[in-house]
Every structure is written in structure tokens, then in C-alpha cells.
Amino acid sequence: MKIKFTKMHGAGNDFVVIDGIHQSIQFTPAQWQAIAHRQFGIGADQMLLVERSALPGIDFKYRIMNADGNEVEHCGNGSRCFVRFVHDQGLTDKTTIKVETLSGILTLQLHEAGRVTVQMGVPRFTASDIPFDATGLSTTEVGNTTQYTHPQYADTPFCVASMGNPHAVIEVADVETASVQTIGPSLQALPNFPKSVNVGFMQVLDPHHVKLRVYERGAGETLACGTGACAAVVTGIQRGELQSPVQVQARGGILEIAWAGPGEQVAMTGPTANVFSGEFETDALFNNNFNNN
Numbered sequence: 001m002k003i004k005f006t007k008m009h010g011a012g013n014d015f016v017v018i019d020g021i022h023q024s025i026q027f028t029p030a031q032w033q034a035i036a037h038r039q040f041g042i043g044a045d046q047m048l049l050v051e052r053s054a055l056p057g058i059d060f061k062y063r064i065m066n067a068d069g070n071e072v073e074h075c076g077n078g079s080r081c082f083v084r085f086v087h088d089q090g091l092t093d094k095t096t097i098k099v100e101t102l103s104g105i106l107t108l109q110l111h112e113a114g115r116v117t118v119q120m121g122v123p124r125f126t127a128s129d130i131p132f133d134a135t136g137l138s139t140t141e142v143g144n145t146t147q148y149t150h151p152q153y154a155d156t157p158f159c160v161a162s163m164g165n166p167h168a169v170i171e172v173a174d175v176e177t178a179s180v181q182t183i184g185p186s187l188q189a190l191p192n193f194p195k196s197v198n199v200g201f202m203q204v205l206d207p208h209h210v211k212l213r214v215y216e217r218g219a220g221e222t223l224a225c226g227t228g229a230c231a232a233v234v235t236g237i238q239r240g241e242l243q244s245p246v247q248v249q250a251r252g253g254i255l256e257i258a259w260a261g262p263g264e265q266v267a268m269t270g271p272t273a274n275v276f277s278g279e280f281e282t283d284a285l286f287n288n289n290f291n292n293n
């Protein structure tokens, strides 16, 4: 079977986007993983599957699969690319779109030049919402939030937040020299995070500007992470170090994050880009058997 797709990115976080309205898509996690593979597949941090929503008043449903093939709750950069995709494909002419995701209903606004603002949902900080278990960790209160330290990683205390998906945020002096590739997977593997975690490394430049790198769950370090940018900014505001709006400089581009405080939605604005469109043959791609090579 031939499947049409579009390769897109949002600030360098790249996606294979598939219309699941006009194509019947029922892939297994291993098949999604094959699509994401950088050598044997198309290559992507995440895959986005666009479907119709069964909910009244909701325009679409979109599903997110990490590069490891697992389905996840939320993807900030992906939600911007999703809006651009449904417009470019003629699936809607609305500029304000409501979409169903595993993390709830999102409202998205398409602007000129492919920029998109997404109401990313209300951040949550309670352990069960993340989910997170603080057993064995020491705690320090910083501003209006709690910072946790694992005895094995005493130099990298972190705050936690849920943007629908789980995040830990570490403040670092210099994001370029931060131990992203070692601390990221180490924190992800802790039993304190039963569903693993996206690990952000944030350098505060001033109350309105930060630099950020994120080691994502199921994808490794990406060039930008939208939900990671939101989590970093809300924890920074809770710590008393940041003030809304905050410009987040990721390696792949800039995201603008605004948050009025607890109980309010986080607004994220950023770019989208089309890279190319094409089609793949499922028999060929799924029989590459890359795990055995």
C-alpha cells in the first residue's frame, strides 16, 4: 500500500505528518518506529496522524507517536505543524481550530507566514498528574515550587511539571556544556518517573529570555520541544526567576511562551515549515528489518 505523507518541522523538531482521514492508517509501534528511522525510514522525531474527531464542535483529532513508536499525549511543535498541514491539504479553511488530543482539547490559531499560536493547556504540578513519585529524593522550596534532588545526581536538582506530558526541568549555568546526553537518559530511567519524562536543561539569560535544550522521552535530544519550552517557562515563573512573556531560544529556533499564572493556559507561538511531500510503500519500508542489521 502507498501512503502519502508530508515532512515538516517546527523550530527543527521534525515530523512525518499523515492524513488519516483519506487514508486508512493502522500501524503498529514497530511500524511507526520504522518510519521514524533516520537511515532505514523517512526520519522524524515524531509522527503526527490527522483524523476526524467524533466529539461535537471539535474539528480534528490528532495523534502523536514518538520516534520509538509509542503514542504520547502532547506535542507543542507538532500541534503547530498539524494546523499548517490541515490548511495546506485543504482539510479546513478555518484559522482557529479545535483539536482533540490525548491531553485534551487544544485551540490553535494560524497567523501569517506559517506562524501558529497554540493554547497548550493548563500546566499541572502535583505528583500524580505528572506522574511522579518523590520517594528517595530530597526537596527544597524555591519560590512557589519544589525542587527535587536525587542522591546520585546531586548536581542537577530539578522541578517537575505536566503539560499533558511529563517534564523535569534543570537549571544550568551554560546550556551548551550541560550533560544533556547523560543526565537526560539517567533521569528518564528513574523509578520516580513511572511513565518516563522529558528532561529540559534551561539557562536563564534574564527574566524574559532563556536558552533550552530538551532530551525527549522516546526521541532523544531534539532541536526544540514545544511542551518542554512551556514546562521550562512555567517552572521558571514559579521559581520567581522568569516573567511572562518569555522567549525560549532552542537550538532549532525561537518559541514565545506566555503564561498568566496557576490555573491559566500556556500560550505558545512559533514557526512551522514544510520540507517535502511524498509517498512510501508500506511493504518496502516495513520490511527493511532495520533492527536486525
Ligand SMILES: N[C@@H](CCC[C@H](N)C(=O)O)C(=O)O
Residues within 6 Å of the ligand: 013, 045, 046, 066, 072, 073, 074, 075, 076, 077, 078, 165, 166, 198, 216, 217, 218, 219, 222, 224, 225, 226, 227, 228
Ligand atoms: N517534541 C514535542 C514533544 C513530543 C512528545 C514527547 N517526546 C513526550 O514523550 O512526551 C513537543 O514539541 O512538545
